[in-house]
Amino acid sequence: MGRIDVFVAPRPNPALIKIMTIVNRVVMLRGVPGFRDLLPFNRLAGLRGVANVRHIDFPAGDEQRLKACCGGGQATFITPNHPEFFTDWMIDKEIVSRVSPLAASWATHGVVNGLGRLMQKFWLANNLIAQIPGNNEAAKSHSVDWALKGHGVLLHPEGSVGWHGNYVAPLLPGAVEMGLEALQRGREINRDFKAWVAPVVWKLAFTGNVERALARECAYVEKSLKIERAGDGSLPERVYRIYSSLLSRDEQACGLTAEEGASYAGRQQRVLATLGRQLAEGIAADAGLDLAELLRRSRRWLREGKADAEEQKRVRELAETTQRIQRVGPWAFSNQTITQEEIAEHLKRIRNDYCKGSLRDTINRFVPQPAGPRCAHIRVxxxxxxxxxxxxxxxxxxxxxSRMQAAVTRIVTDLEAAGGFISYPNPFYHH
Incomplete structure (x- = not known):
């Protein structure tokens, strides 16, 4: 195995963590006052705030609720939602700096181990735990040991980023399983030992109208993917047209013809059903299995590597295509209106999934730039x-x-009542 697939235990450096907390707060989140709103300085991400999160709305009661279940005599696994890449680590770091400064955080092995030996040393000193796909036992064992010392351990129970800030995806069991192991071990020494899984949610909202910036990004995506803009369509219609055109390409690849007047959701399900049958055939599985189970089995099949390279490539492409198409979930069709924040999420998801090959796209994948200043509304x-x-x-x-979704919904409802969103008719609902 290469270094990227080998777990190395973090070696937290408290002094570095404290320095990086300040750097994160100024450079990564809020920007430098006096420069962040002035041309040309506001075009420099480090002066503007790389994630452009100007305001943190984290009520004292919520902060105290989280802080109360961190510390000695208890093990705590902190589980935030995962609506956005890069900003996730920055907001999560701000949260743990307030409640458990030496908390460990899970991160993809590509970040912790995959950027060279010097960067690996830096991330380990910042107490990042590398998540190794298919081989997480060492990371789990270390997490339990660290939690038993009274420090929090943070990991995203939704798994990968979905770019859907209003919706909490089904959760993975890691935090609960580690919490139960920590409880069992803690009770061997102290019968009053406690173990917590502490959910956290945050919702990003623009502080002003960013339609012009979103339109520029939309135009870039249209040009990059060679999708012609239809007339003077509204911004949501343009985003819908991009996704509809991309789905047409997937239909053609599957040998399907779009039914006239069919909804996006209906077309999507036909493509997914076809891909599911092909995937089941490729791994010799029951075609009646649901897609989630087929994808789990395909990952295991690929790890075992029993087929030739060509067949493995075919199964991998089928699984990746299925996952990519699924990333526009039922939540996209559920509301009659769509906000600027949701349009921004659609564009970032498209750029992550489809726009590849240029340096600009690579940078955007790792450090996506928001369309304007934002406020992070954090609840526990x-x-x-x-x-x-x-x-x-x-x-x-x-x-x-259920608790996480209810908290996200409350944030959205409160912001809507206060007029905090700019909304448009949702073409995913109406088409």
Missing amino acids: PEPLGLHDYDGSVDDALAELR
């Missing part, structure tokens, strides 16, 4: 005390997800 739902919980792991995940 009631933590789940595993020491007082008798349900199954699946029940715990359902409860955590």
